[in-house]
Amino acid sequence: MHNVIRVIALFLICLPLHAQDSHKAKHLLDQVSERIKSYQNIVIDFRYSVSNPQENLNQESKGNVALKGNLYVLNFMGVTRIFDGRKVYNIVPEDEEITISTHDDQKADVLTPSKMLTFFNYGYRYSWDILQNLKGRKIQYVKLHPTNPKDKTKEVLIGIDVQTKHIYNLIKIDRDGTKTTFTINSFRPNQPLSKNHFTFTESKYPNYYINRLD
Template sequence: MKKIVLYSILALSTCSNAFAQKDTQAKAILSQVSQKYKSYDAIKTDFSFTLDNPQAGVKETQTGTLISKAKAGKYKVTLYTSASAKDVDKEIISDGKTQWTYLKKDKEVQVGDAPKGGDGVNNPSQIFTIYEHGYKYLYTGEQKIAGKAYQAIDLTPENDKQNIFKVRLLIDKEKKQIYSAQLFDKNGNKYNYTVRSFTPNAPIADNAFAWDAKAHPGVEVVDLR
């Protein structure tokens, strides 16, 4: 089972005054992103997810869809079997209190309490507000991709014992939206999310954020609470 994680580190080789200046700039940019995201009642985004470990000869890409109602803490993440297929591989659903993790291949749904805080584990919806709890951040400059300007920010977890030690965000300078997040762990894995489309205030019914047993006959329920 793949875990989706969002964390990071900042590599700093400059004086403390420069750090303070860049840190302030990063905070201002991230605050704009977070405020804009929280102003929406609901969002829908399509993304691609790549796991890359050159030493192990592993490179896997999947596509996914996220729907979220941030104010209510509700989300649904769907990962597909490949970058081109739309067959469901895994779903993570939360109504803010309970989380369901559906593993289609195993015909199993795991039930647990919804995770608290903003650590980003198993929940790509937290990409938009990940920096708010437990992270330091550093603005590292501007990049251009296909003629568009993106602001790069490195995050580092305050707890240096975490396996994932670095996440690099690219933020669309004009739209003030996160374009991509690249994560690095201590085992040599790199995880990369790239937003393919973003729909604010998407029409989403509340029942989208709960497990529908009738629609999944024969699926074993494993209660981990």
Template sequence: MKKLFVFIFISFSLIAWSQKIDANAKKLLDNVSERLSKNSTFYIKFNYLYVVPKQKSITETGQVYAAGVKYHLILPTTTQIFDGNKIYTISKEDKEITSSNKEDGESLSPTNILNLYKKNFDISFEGTSTINNKKCSIIKLVPTNNKQSKSIILAISNNNLIKVTENYKDGSSLILTIIDFKENLIVNKSLLTFDKNNYKDYTLTEL
């Protein structure tokens, strides 16, 4: 679950390494980052595909509501809530809830999503492509540390993130396609808080 959320928000721990950066590609990323920082409340609906060599692919549809550092991620079998203090991961199948500290939630916050590339990746412009009838600029990010990712491919159109593909060193891939993106909306406060009364039959574990 945490791996998926890290992928969705292109999030790695910050480490200072030398970088090879294409100026045009970085400008595109800066524009997306700036736009999201100005619109701290938004909703994203996405398709998520996990591909593993010689295994059956996994596909799901998910949603994210975000306001400031707080967020609510919804997947078919799992929900994750960060209320500004703790992050709660709720397994619907197992009826289990785990909570972890504030630092984990902050590192994955939607308001931080495209700032982390500034220190962690070599960045190159890979040309253009049409995705879902939208002309997209393709940007490749290669980690400059020893993380398990081999590369991340971003498709950007009109300062919007359209598609993300993360390729791993073991040959597997995560592919996320944005279906819907709404900004400057009012997010119901109940979505951004955790209430144990809503999960009376669940077991809560503090990590």
């Protein structure tokens, strides 16, 4: 009986602590979102890795992306992807091929460039995680669990620079054991980008085969 009472007491004590931690985590993520919204544009250099020991999967790549609202230009794994607000352009120099399709926000992955810094605002439960000191930077981690039980993602860890309120890295762990890590090497807001930076100019690719999907 004493053990049962002790367990109940611990449970009741932990309830408000969990709620407080969840509130802190959400508040920090809200600060990140507000900071991102305050910038006219953002240019990011990043490192991306994916691994799954059971499938003998271990890949790492680097890339960069320029963001302005929901517009983006992504350079990754030899492909340039441009989203101008309506169409998505995939440019593959190696094959001299361009694929053009209409953007469908309902089918888009939550981690597309236009959403990768704010995807966490919906569909997750939040909890406060560890604080790490990385080369003088204090990185506070927030853990996310999908609210949809059918989601293939088990959990997501977001590392946030406490001082700048910028995302340092993102670690996504799937239920099948796949681990995806996105680390921001440089974060440069309000860059002097040209007016047509997010515009696809067909005349720049005179010898390319253009595949229009719709």
